[in-house]
Every structure is written in C-alpha cells, then in structure tokens.
Amino acid sequence: MIRYPNGKTFQPKKTVSSQNRQKKPLSYSNRGMTLEDDLNETNKYYLAKQIAVIHKKPTPVQIVNVHYPKRSAAVIKEAYFKQSSTTDYNGLYKGRYIDFEAKETKNTTSFPLQNFHDHQIEHMKQVTAQDGICFVIISAFGQVYFLEAEKLFYFWERKEKNGRKSIRKDELNEAAFPISLGYSPRIDYISIIEKLYFSPNP
Amino acid sequence: MIRYPNGKTFQPKKTVSSQNRQKKPLSYSNRGMTLEDDLNETNKYYLAKQIAVIHKKPTPVQIVNVHYPKRSAAVIKEAYFKQSSTTDYNGLYKGRYIDFEAKETKNTTSFPLQNFHDHQIEHMKQVTAQDGICFVIISAFGQVYFLEAEKLFYFWERKEKNGRKSIRKDELNEAAFPISLGYSPRIDYISIIEKLYFSPNP
Numbered sequence: 001m002i003r004y005p006n007g008k009t010f011q012p013k014k015t016v017s018s019q020n021r022q023k024k025p026l027s028y029s030n031r032g033m034t035l036e037d038d039l040n041e042t043n044k045y046y047l048a049k050q051i052a053v054i055h056k057k058p059t060p061v062q063i064v065n066v067h068y069p070k071r072s073a074a075v076i077k078e079a080y081f082k083q084s085s086t087t088d089y090n091g092l093y094k095g096r097y098i099d100f101e102a103k104e105t106k107n108t109t110s111f112p113l114q115n116f117h118d119h120q121i122e123h124m125k126q127v128t129a130q131d132g133i134c135f136v137i138i139s140a141f142g143q144v145y146f147l148e149a150e151k152l153f154y155f156w157e158r159k160e161k162n163g164r165k166s167i168r169k170d171e172l173n174e175a176a177f178p179i180s181l182g183y184s185p186r187i188d189y190i191s192i193i194e195k196l197y198f199s200p201n202p
Numbered sequence: 203m204i205r206y207p208n209g210k211t212f213q214p215k216k217t218v219s220s221q222n223r224q225k226k227p228l229s230y231s232n233r234g235m236t237l238e239d240d241l242n243e244t245n246k247y248y249l250a251k252q253i254a255v256i257h258k259k260p261t262p263v264q265i266v267n268v269h270y271p272k273r274s275a276a277v278i279k280e281a282y283f284k285q286s287s288t289t290d291y292n293g294l295y296k297g298r299y300i301d302f303e304a305k306e307t308k309n310t311t312s313f314p315l316q317n318f319h320d321h322q323i324e325h326m327k328q329v330t331a332q333d334g335i336c337f338v339i340i341s342a343f344g345q346v347y348f349l350e351a352e353k354l355f356y357f358w359e360r361k362e363k364n365g366r367k368s369i370r371k372d373e374l375n376e377a378a379f380p381i382s383l384g385y386s387p388r389i390d391y392i393s394i395i396e397k398l399y400f401s402p403n404p
Contacts, residue, residue: 047328050328050331050332052332053325053328053329053332053334055287055288057259057260058259058260058261058262058263058284058286059260059263059265060260061260061261061263061265061278061281063261063263073282073283074282074283075280075281075282076263076278076280076281076282076283077279077280078277078278078279079263079277079278079281080275080276080277080278081275081276081278082260084260085257086257090292090293091292091299092299092301092329092332092333092334093332094332094333095298095299095332095333095334096297096298096299097293097294097297097298097299097300098299099294123255126249126252126255127255127294129252130252130254130255130294130295130296130297131294131296131297132255132294132297
C-alpha cells in the first residue's frame with residue numbers, strides 16, 4: 001500500500017473507477033450523464049485513438065431571420081426545429097459506413113416504437129440496402145442495447161400491421177446485444193461491430 | 203419519324219435535353235443554380251435510383267434562447283453559426299464511406315486554399331486514414347472538378363510550408379478529374395468514384 005506524506009493512502013484513480021464500474025452495472029437512471037453525452041465521449045475516444053470517425057449530426061434548424069450587427073457575429077433571430085430525415089450519428093470504421101440512432105426510455109416493461117419516425121426508418125432501410133452497417137443504440141431497463149436495423153424493421157413492420165406499438169423487454173433481450181458500459185470508451189459499440197462484421201467467426 | 207395526330211412530330215424529351223447539354227457545356231457563371239443546389243439534386247437522384255445514400259449535413263448552430271409559445275412550435279430566438287468540424291457531405295456507396303466538401307470560386311486564375319479551414323483538413327485526414335473515400339468538388343474556371351483528398355493535402359502542406367496560398371488553374375487541371383455536367387444526375391461524381399475505387403482497371 002502506498003501512503004501520501006499526510007497519511008492518506010494513494011488510490012490509483014482509473015483502476016478504482018473501472019473496478020467500481022465492473023461491480024455495479026451503470027444505468028442512466030442514477031447518473032447525471034445522458035446517453036448522448038456518453039456517446040459523444042465514446043466517439044471522441046474512438047477519434048483520438050484512431051479507431052473510428054463517428055460524429056453526431058447538427059440539429060437541423062430552419063433559419064428564418066438573421067441579423068448582421070456591425071463588428072460582431074451574425075445573430076439568428078428566428079429559427080425553427082426541423083425533423084431530421086436521417087439518423088443522428090454516422091461515420092466510418094475500417095472503410096465501412098456506420099449509421100445509427102440512439103434512443104432512451106424510462107419505461108420499465110417495453111421500448112415504445114414511437115421513438116422513431118417514418119423518415120428515420122426509411123433512411124435506415126436505404127443504408128441497409130446500400131450495404132451500410134446500420135443499428136440503434138437503446139438505453140432501457142438499466143441496460144444499453146445494440147439492436148441491428150434489420151431486427152428493428154421486424155418490430156416496425158409488426159406495428160405497421162396493427163401489432164404491438166413497442167418492443168417488449170424480453171423481446172429486446174432476445175434480439176439485441178448488450179453493450180457493457182466502461183470508463184473509456186464508455187459505450188464500446190465498435191467492439192460489437194468488430195465481432196459482427198469483421199471477425200471470421202462472429 | 204413518329205407523328206402525333208395533330209401533325210406535330212414526337213420528340214422524346216430526355217434525349218433532346220441530354221443532346222443539348224452535350225453540345226453546350228454548362229457553367230455556374232451563367233446559370234441561376236448554385237453548386238449546392240446541383241449537388242442536392244444529384245444526391246436526390248442517387249437516392250431515388252438507389253445508387254448511393256449521400257446527404258448534406260445541417261448547418262451547425264449554437265442555440266442560446268428558445269421560446270415555447272402555447273399551441274405553436276418552439277421558436278429559436280437567439281442562435282449563432284458555429285464552424286463545422288467536419289465536411290458538409292457524407293454517406294455511402296456500395297457499403298463504402300463517402301465524404302466530401304464542395305467549394306466554388308469566381309477567381310479566374312487559381313483556387314484559394316482559404317476556402318478550407320484547419321478542422322476540415324484534419325477531418326479529411328482522419329477519414330482517409332480510416333480508409334474512407336474522401337475528396338472535394340470544386341467549381342472553378344467554368345468547370346467542376348473532382349479532387350481526391352490526398353491531392354488536396356499536397357497543396358495544403360505546400361501552403362503550410364509558406365508556399366502558394368492557392369491551387370493554380372493548370373495545377374488543378376493536372377491533379378483533378380473533370381466532372382461532366384448533365385441533366386440527371388447533374389454532377390455525376392459517383393461515376394468517378396466507381397472508376398477510381400471499384401473498377402479493375404481505373
């Protein structure tokens with residue numbers, strides 16, 4: 001054991017932190033961070049380590065009125081939020097195109113499909129048809145899931161045929177891969193892509 | 203020759219249109235369209251024909267103040283333009299990641315490199331390192347050019363070493379591929395990608 005001159009024991013921060021993480025699985029409900037924060041941190045890590053280049057797209061905004069004051073930056077005085085026609089995140093890993101959407105729910109029994117809109121599903125189908133790697137990251141039931149787009153389409157079609165409007169917890173556990181939360185990267189979704197698309201025996 | 207009952211000859215519209223285009227090469231200087239308009243139309247065409255999925259990213263905006271009026275949409279009352287940390291266009295073609303920036307100049311002798319900023323060049327280097335297909339589309343001297351990112355890096359490094367701050371017209375003609383402008387798609391940059399990256403003898 002190492003002791004500081006003041007008698008306090010030295011605790012290597014990273015190790016302790018990652019040990020804690022291992023023991024107590026993280027959940028978004030009891031942390032100050034959002035899923036988006038953690039994904040942004042994860043993407044920063046991938047970029048810095050030259051593992052992947054993934055960015056969140058800017059929020060689409062319809063700009064109506066801009067003022068150009070003298071000697072200072074242009075100010076947008078009137079603008080409106082637009083619905084995105086694509087997903088929020090895209091980029092590349094080992095030359096392949098990566099595309100995903102991230103969603104959270106506080107529901108305890110199912111994940112509501114109203115979290116997606118038609119345009120996003122349409123976009124994901126176009127990406128899949130063009131051989132892109134497309135999926136959704138879902139934070140639900142104290143767990144983060146990696147759900148391939150094709151599996152999402154199944155639940156979406158069921159809804160379109162007047163079936164359930166949500167994915168039941170047990171269905172999600174069956175269809176999706178759990179992503180273990182860590183310190184760095186926080187949500188290592190690339191490790192799942194590596195296994196699914198780049199390993200000889202997935 | 204085919205004649206309508208009223209005596210007028212039948213002219214297949216598309217053929218006539220594309221013949222006209224062939225005879226008189228288009229240039230941005232004498233048209234009402236911008237390079238961005240034509241790229242958006244081109245990308246719509248690729249999407250509709252299931253050739254490629256390429257979108258322009260929304261303009262990044264820093265939102266400071268939003269009003270939420272009763273019974274109507276949220277209004278952004280104060281926001282500022284942010285510098286993008288990436289390029290404007292990305293997507294995929296045959297599973298490969300595509301990333302590019304589009305720039306115009308009215309200069310007649312050279313293309314100024316100040317059209318790019320450090321962050322964009324940095325992003326293009328990250329994409330290239332990750333085996334993405336990265337390039338710039340330049341509208342200059344009455345011509346539209348496809349310049350591979352690696353070639354742009356050469357001119358950028360030269361500037362960084364206190365060399366020329368622009369690409370001379372003859373240098374661009376040497377380094378870049380001309381893109382023939384058409385009716386549909388208007389700027390067929392995918393045909394160049396197909397030749398460079400997917401054909402056995404490029």
